[in-house]
Amino acid sequence: MSWMVDAFATYLYGMKVIAIALAIAMLISGIDDLFIDIIYWFRRIKRAFTVYRRHKHMDYRELYKPDEKALAIMVPAWNETGVIGHMAELAATTLDYENYHIFVGTYPNDPDTQRDVDEVCVRFPNVHKVICARPGPTSKADCLNNILDAITQFERSANFTFSGFILHDAEDVISPMELRLFNYLVDRKDLIQIPVYPFERKWTHFTSMSYIDEFAELHGKDVPVREAIAGQVPSAGVGTCFSRRAIMALLADGDGIAFDVQSLTEDYDIGFRLKAKGMTEIFVRFPVIPDDYDSRKKAFLQRTRSANVICVREYFPDTFSTAVRQKSRWIIGIVFQGFKTHKWSSSLTLNYFLWRDRKGAISNFLSFTAMIVMIQLVLLLIYQRLWPDAWQFLSIFSGSQWLTTLLWLNLGLMINRIFQRVIFVTVYYGLKQGLLSILRLFWGNLINFTANWRALKQVIQHGDPRRVAWDKTTHDFPSVTGNNRALKPLGQILIEQGAINQTQLQDALIHRMPGLRLGGTLIYRQVITAQQLAAALAEQSGVSAESIDAWQIPEALIKLMPDSVALHYAVLPLRIEDGTLILASESAIDPVSLAALGRKMDKPVRYIIAPRGQVVVGLRHWYARKRQNDERSLLQKAVQRRWLSAEQAEIIWSNFVPRQLLFAEILISLGDIDMAAMNSLLLRYERSDLALGEFLVEQGVISAETLNYALELQHQLQVSMPTLLQQAGISEEQLQQLERENA
Structure with a gap:
């Protein structure tokens, strides 16, 4: 013993x-x-x-003053089935911003995620699928490089550029004002980082709840001090916005490759690379306090300004093994790869924070x-x-x-x-x-200790920290609405409704008329009526169809909607039902635009599908920038003079309206501009006094030759009221008399 x-x-x-x-x-x-x-x-x-004491805190309403610049959100996606749709839906319904596009990086050997993204792209024209060149999973940096390449291709095809490039993961919940904040700062700052605050779970979920402790202190105290002392901000990989200048510098530095494909923490790496180039970085804790916040239930001692900062929310790993995998990846990237890539610098303050990053090991x-x-x-x-x-x-x-x-x-x-x-x-x-x-x-x-052992073991096994493969962590996504619903093809709906047969559909698809989409081609050839097309589009969009008379809309309701809004979205206000503004549109309104309409009209909105031409003639009558002769009035005067019967006038009007179409539709149908790019361009066009075609030429989006061709095509496809009146027996002299009275 x-x-x-x-x-x-x-x-x-x-x-x-x-x-x-x-x-x-x-x-x-x-x-x-x-x-x-x-x-x-x-x-x-x-x-x-x-x-x-000298200055008040900046009010969040200041974020609305700059015009909306085009922002690109980059989302790597490997095995993210069922997540992208939720993210796009949540962004569309909550983001107080419209001029943004989401680029989702998928892999050729991940068909389930690709299929999911395809369905989302149909519903959300601002979501774009990117297929990476190599099978996955590659590193997150490699996926981001593929996304950046797709963005530059999109910019060239759409003839416009993005001002900011934002990093997000598929499971992120984005603050409604995040893009407003980035839009406000991106012209002055090259790297903008906002805080990350994990979602809470039950208190017994110690693994995921340990993340809220670490991030609350890291993004509440440590990173703000780092920015104040060293002027350097490490990207969190989500909620990071890079200026165009920063992205171009990274592309030039890497000979066309912006992100280090061998890095497991490419976000951390980029913060140092931009700092070395003399670019400005900022960590922003900007609170947006709702007007009704005082009436809301709050946790005890929760601080108003701190609890309402613009931030990224997400669920973090909830099992011990997944948390260890994620943190070991962070340790390898920041400590081992970081030490090999970023040696000690000449700046003592920067070296001090490098020491703090590496002492975690x-x-x-x-x-x-x-x-x-x-x-x-x-x-x-x-x-x-x-x-x-x-x-x-x-x-x-x-x-x-x-x-x-x-x-x-x-x-x-x-x-x-x-x-x-x-x-x-x-x-x-x-x-x-x-x-x-x-x-x-x-x-x-215990998690951090185990992650350290795992990281050390992986580095020793591979002999070089840069050879360690990307180990993706799975996350949860908060529940939003129901399942994503892909749009059924319009031709299939028309067949099911008995409007056309398969032979007519194939003929229309093969011999589609220039400047017209499928529905327009079928109407122009008198295969279907405008009412049949409206019914099919309504079923496709999940809304109702309704015939309207724009001349019967109360003028007070017309004045409620600004000209720029009506013309941008090609909608007419019809009525208000239970506080909701009902709009008429001739085509589906995507969720992003519908949410923007609600914000601009300051009330809930929903829409119905009107038969082709009814909204177009209404827009020309009520909102056109350059008012033309009122075709409806011209027709009525002919009836009053008994040159036409009421029945004849009705037939002429029913032939005239479906043959009216917007110039933007022709450009999109010709393939000169896609719908997503057109939405961004129309936001800028709201501030222009030029005609749309002249504006697009001025912006370099289309050439003068393309403009002339599109205008000529519009003239050929549309039928004019004078032509229809002459076909009905109105003489040239009578027509001139009607036009003088109508002037």
Whole structure:
């Protein structure tokens, strides 16, 4: 038995040596963290007594002042079936912005995700599928490079450029004002990062809830201090916006390759590359406080400004193994790959934060080992106090006053660390989660410790950290609406409704008339009526069809809708039902445009499909920038003079209306501009006094020859009222008299 006692005493001595090394290392790390705390609170107090006494906090309404610039959202997608549709739907219904496009990177060997994205693209014209050149899964950086290449191709085909390029994952929930914020800053800043705040789960989900503790402190305190001291911001990989200048510089730097394909944390890497090029980076905590916020239920001690910042929300991994995989990837990318790629620089402040990034590889081991030592000492103390006739051993701290002092210092630093974390979790999530963060400390340390071992093992196995393969982490997505619904082909609907047969459909598809889509071709050839087309389009869009008379719309309702809005979206206001504005359109309105209409009209909106031409003639009558002769009035005057009967006038009008079409439809049908690009161009056109064709030529979107061809085609396809009147027997002299009276 004595030899066991001697062995245990030797073990305790070894534990004392380890405890001394741990205490010294933890003191250094603790002082480092304390320095960040002091800087943060000093700056905050100083700004409270200086800057914010002279200036009020910027109101979020300032974000609406700049015109909407075109923004591209880049989303890598590997095995993301069922997620992209939710993201697009949530973005369309919640984003307070319209001029954006989502580019989704898929892989040739992932047909399920491709099929899902195809269905989404049908419903959302601003969503574009990108197929990567190589089978997946490649690195996220490789997928982003493929997306960037597709964006540049889209820019060339659409003849316009994006001002900002935004990183997001498929499972991200984007704040409604995020794009407004990026739009406001992208002309002045080259990298813009907003906070990430994970969604809460039940308190028993310790793994995913440990993320809210880490991100609340990291994006509440550490990154703002980093930006203030070093002027450098690490991208979080989501909620990051790059200016066009930054992307072009990265493309030039990499000879056409912007993101490092061998990096597991390409976002972290880019922050340093842009900083080295002298570009400006900013971390933005911008609150948007709703007018009714005071009446909402809030968590105890949740701070209003902190809890309403524009941020990215998402669910993080909820199992131990997935969290370890994700964090080990971060460690390999930031610590091992980062050390090999980014050596120590000439800037002391930047080197200091490089040290803080890399010390995690050591501090994760230290904190976990310290916990193991502490648990053993506590168990030993319990044994000696409660076990009868227990062996009594001297404390490993006996006779070492300096070690005891060191441990007391570390205890104080640890209490400060816990206190700081509780504060930053509380201000966003409330006191309950702030206190629960104390319970999650051990579990979070265990995850980080295991992730460190896994990262170290992978680096040793591969011999080079840059050879470690991308290990994608799976996420959850919050539930929004139901399943995505792909649009049924219009021809199939017309066949099912008995309007046409298969032979007529094939003939129309093969011999489609220039400047007209399928429905227009069928109407022009008198295969179907405008009412039949409207019924088919209504079924395709999931709305109702309704014939309208634009001249019967109350003028007060017409004045409710600005000219620019009516002409941009090609809609007419019909009526208001239970507070909802009912609009008439001749084609489907995509969810992004419908949400924008609701914002611009400041009320809920829904739409019906009107037969072809009814909205067009209504727009010309009520909203046209250059008013022409009123064709309806011309026809009525002919009836009043008894040159035509009422029945003849009705027939002429029914022939005239379906043959009226918008110039934009001809351009889209010809393939000169696609629908997504046209939507972006029309946003800019709202501020122009030119005719649409002249504006497009001025912008370099189409040539003067294309404009002339499209106008000539419109003239050929449309039928004029004077022509129909002459065909009905009205003489040239009578027609001139009618036009003079109608002028």
